[in-house]
Amino acid sequence: MPLRVVVAGATGVVGRTLLPLLRDRGHHVTALVRHVDRLDGAAAADDVAVADLLDSAGLRRELRRVGPDVVIDQTSGFGRADQDEGLRRTAQLRECGSRNLVEAAVEVGARRIIGQSMTAAYRPHGHDVLDEESPLWTDAPGCWGDAVRALAAMEEAVLTCPDIEGVALRYGALYGPNTHYAPGGAIHARVCGSALPLVDDGVGLTSFTHVDDAAGAVLALVTGGEPGIYNVVDNEPAESMEWLPAYARMAGGPAPVSLTVDQARAQLDWLTVHQLTEQRGATNFRLRETLGWRPMWPSWREGFAALFGLWPG
Numbered sequence: 001m002p003l004r005v006v007v008a009g010a011t012g013v014v015g016r017t018l019l020p021l022l023r024d025r026g027h028h029v030t031a032l033v034r035h036v037d038r039l040d041g042a043a044a045a046d047d048v049a050v051a052d053l054l055d056s057a058g059l060r061r062e063l064r065r066v067g068p069d070v071v072i073d074q075t076s077g078f079g080r081a082d083q084d085e086g087l088r089r090t091a092q093l094r095e096c097g098s099r100n101l102v103e104a105a106v107e108v109g110a111r112r113i114i115g116q117s118m119t120a121a122y123r124p125h126g127h128d129v130l131d132e133e134s135p136l137w138t139d140a141p142g143c144w145g146d147a148v149r150a151l152a153a154m155e156e157a158v159l160t161c162p163d164i165e166g167v168a169l170r171y172g173a174l175y176g177p178n179t180h181y182a183p184g185g186a187i188h189a190r191v192c193g194s195a196l197p198l199v200d201d202g203v204g205l206t207s208f209t210h211v212d213d214a215a216g217a218v219l220a221l222v223t224g225g226e227p228g229i230y231n232v233v234d235n236e237p238a239e240s241m242e243w244l245p246a247y248a249r250m251a252g253g254p255a256p257v258s259l260t261v262d263q264a265r266a267q268l269d270w271l272t273v274h275q276l277t278e279q280r281g282a283t284n285f286r287l288r289e290t291l292g293w294r295p296m297w298p299s300w301r302e303g304f305a306a307l308f309g310l311w312p313g
């Protein structure tokens with residue numbers, strides 16, 4: 001059945017990919033944006049709502065006008081900000097903006113809200129790949145701890161509100177066209193500039209999510225699946241000792257240099273060292289089993305290769 005769907009973050013990488021998928025399914029799609037001029041023709045929607053998630057009154061006014069069945073949050077505060085500033089802005093967005101969105105969605109009688117989280121927020125332990133029952137690292141150090149606590153608060157707001165079905169999707173590291181991993185993106189620049197090394201034995205795991213799969217999972221959860229938390233990741237969590245040299249090769253960059261942990265701590269930020277040495281990956285088992293969801297990009301290997309015109313070979 002066609003639904004009235006609002007997408008916040010419609011000008012973002014995932015939002016732009018999602019809009020045409022929703023319209024192809026026959027849904028009536030409203031792009032919720034801060035600036036209309038950032039919504040180009042390629043991401044056309046049936047309707048546009050102009051509001052900032054941090055402006056509760058404006059948000060309520062626009063949602064009242066639209067009357068959505070489903071509200072989707074694909075916002076992020078990163079933009080072009082550096083890592084710490086991006087984390088700080090995203091934490092504020094998750095704590096205040098996402099709460100405003102949940103409250104506005106409930107007020108206008110929306111049936112479901114789909115919020116946005118990340119698998120990188122899991123507390124690292126053991127050598128396992130983690131599922132949705134694993135705890136988030138809410139007492140992590142520094143601004144990463146602030147970011148994880150904000151995510152946890154957002155998830156709680158989405159999942160515990162009695163008057164709406166709440167879904168929280170935890171993405172892995174997002175890659176694909178126009179992301180940090182694409183040519184010209186921040187990860188691409190770091191790898192090609194020898195600024196992302198292998199650290200120690202490189203056993204930190206990353207679960208990757210292609211933008212197509214992030215958008216595809218949201219589409220599936222608009223009409224299907226029980227409320228709750230779902231990891232949205234590919235089938236192959238990868239240690240940094242595996243994905244980083246492979247990415248460098250495909251990007252045509254230099255092989256990553258090797259550093260000890262002490263050298264890395266002296267040269268790199270805390271979060272990067274954590275990601276390369278101790279972060280845990282995540283499993284997509286719940287999404288596969290309960291919805292029959294399958295990633296279009298089951299492995300980052302083909303996904304990275306496609307970024308550099310190497311796939312199909």
Ligand SMILES: NC(=O)c1ccc[n+]([C@@H]2O[C@H](COP(=O)([O-])OP(=O)(O)OC[C@H]3O[C@@H](n4cnc5c(N)ncnc54)[C@H](OP(=O)(O)O)[C@@H]3O)[C@@H](O)[C@H]2O)c1
Pocket residue numbers: 008009010011012013014015033034035038051052053054073074075076077078079090093097116117118119170171172173174175
């Ligand atoms: N990148 C990753 O590795 C990763 C991993 C896990 C989860 N995620 C999450 O995945 C989602 C999609 O990410 P993405 O890469 O598509 O994001 P993106 O391209 O950076 O887009 C962010 C979007 O959020 C909007 N936005 C920012 N602040 C806003 C505010 N106060 N009110 C309304 N809209 C606001 C931006 O609008 P403007 O055009 O006005 O700036 C833009 O449309 C985000 O929730 C992100 O946190 C990302």
